[in-house]
Amino acid sequence: MTPHDGEALAPGTRAVSLGRPAREPGAPVNVPVTFTSTYAADGAVDYARDGNPTWEALEEVLGSLEGGDALVFASGMGAIAATMSLVPVGGVVVAPTHVYNGTTGQLADREVAGALTQRRVAPEDVAAIVDACEGADVLHLESPSNPMMEVTDVAGVVRGLVERYGEDRPVVVCDNTFATPLAQQPLTWGADVVVHSATKYLAGHSDALFGALVVSGERPDLLERLHTHRTLYGAIPGPMETFLVLRGVRTLHLRLERAEANARELVARLEEHPVVQRVRYPGFGGMVSIEVAGGVERAEAICAATRLWVHSTSLGGVESQIERRRRHALEVETVPETLLRLSVGVEDVEDLWADLARALDASPR
Numbered sequence: 322m323t324p325h326d327g328e329a330l331a332p333g334t335r336a337v338s339l340g341r342p343a344r345e346p347g348a349p350v351n352v353p354v355t356f357t358s359t360y361a362a363d364g365a366v367d368y369a370r371d372g373n374p375t376w377e378a379l380e381e382v383l384g385s386l387e388g389g390d391a392l393v394f395a396s397g398m399g400a401i402a403a404t405m406s407l408v409p410v411g412g413v414v415v416a417p418t419h420v421y422n423g424t425t426g427q428l429a430d431r432e433v434a435g436a437l438t439q440r441r442v443a444p445e446d447v448a449a450i451v452d453a454c455e456g457a458d459v460l461h462l463e464s465p466s467n468p469m470m471e472v473t474d475v476a477g478v479v480r481g482l483v484e485r486y487g488e489d490r491p492v493v494v495c496d497n498t499f500a501t502p503l504a505q506q507p508l509t510w511g512a513d514v515v516v517h518s519a520t521k522y523l524a525g526h527s528d529a530l531f532g533a534l535v536v537s538g539e540r541p542d543l544l545e546r547l548h549t550h551r552t553l554y555g556a557i558p559g560p561m562e563t564f565l566v567l568r569g570v571r572t573l574h575l576r577l578e579r580a581e582a583n584a585r586e587l588v589a590r591l592e593e594h595p596v597v598q599r600v601r602y603p604g605f606g607g608m609v610s611i612e613v614a615g616g617v618e619r620a621e622a623i624c625a626a627t628r629l630w631v632h633s634t635s636l637g638g639v640e641s642q643i644e645r646r647r648r649h650a651l652e653v654e655t656v657p658e659t660l661l662r663l664s665v666g667v668e669d670v671e672d673l674w675a676d677l678a679r680a681l682d683a684s685p686r
């Protein structure tokens with residue numbers, strides 16, 4: 322099956338069936354993990370920093386799910402660094418106040434080096450985002466935002482940019498890690514490049530660091546620049562990690578369905594809990610942030626008291642995770658000190674609630 326045949330199939334079906342070897346008698350069902358650093362001369366690819374058949378299988382699946390051309394990277398940060406290479410020296414990047422704290426770190430690092438200037442804007446204010454893009458080179462969006470769960474009207478922003486700046490609009494990059502391509506496809510809203518930390522939902526088992534970009538079919542120029550960047554700067558994934566992520570993606574639709582059902586149920590119960598002051602949930606997906614009464618000490622105590630929920634950073638795995646985001650120095654000060662980010666996994670929801678409720682109740686008041 323080719324990706325083209327696959328377009329008519331549902332996303333879950335494509336996640337399962339694309340990226341496999343041609344179905345010939347005796348062919349393996351799964352793409353082989355190709356461990357090689359070089360290739361015999363005169364083929365399409367010479368050297369493995371430029372290409373690998375295991376990457377291509379995953380790129381076929383991710384490209385189909387997001388509706389563009391995918392490039393895999395060694396990590397989400399490696400993929401984001403590639404998009405920053407689209408900013409000319411001294412250029413301008415616009416980003417919402419709340420994005421993944423590594424993105425905040427990367428922007429700050431580049432700004433200190435004199436490579437770019439950043440403008441930060443309120444994530445939900447379409448008019449302010451469009452205004453801030455005057456003369457900008459890249460608009461880096463993330464929706465829902467980590468960890469505040471704000472939703473940006475990406476389609477509205479792109480429409481505003483086209484109306485206001487026409488051809489001179491910035492390249493629109495959208496980090497789709499929290500939503501996954503099953504919940505939203507920013508390229509269909511006019512974004513140019515989608516970012517994934519595939520470490521999270523796509524891999525889904527907290528066992529691989531991985532990144533990806535998916536580029537709009539209308540921007541082959543960007544695809545070429547980003548591909549060249551990957552080859553020249555070398556943020557390439559290993560074939561084994563690639564296989565793990567491809568295997569994870571096969572069940573993305575099943576995992577996400579359960580995570581979202583669990584999250585909805587937990588949100589309803591958390592909203593009634595006296596210790597919980599605010600629940601932030603965008604209405605879909607498995608990510609929930611809560612703000613708790615009683616200050617930093619209580620917030621930390623809740624994380625320490627859970628037994629089933631894993632007190633750890635990261636998200637999108639089959640196991641549920643909890644953490645206080647402000648424990649990270651890079652997290653911006655507008656994220657409340659008492660905000661706990663929950664990555665709801667695929668366990669039984671009653672077990673998850675029992676553990677969380679016990680931790681909320683047991684913590685000091």
Ligand SMILES: *Cc1c(COP(=O)(O)O)cnc(C)c1O
Binds near residue numbers: 396398467499517520
């Ligand atoms: C984790 C994360 C990243 C960074 O990805 P790595 O795979 O850890 O390098 C980027 N964006 C978001 C939204 C993330 O959650």
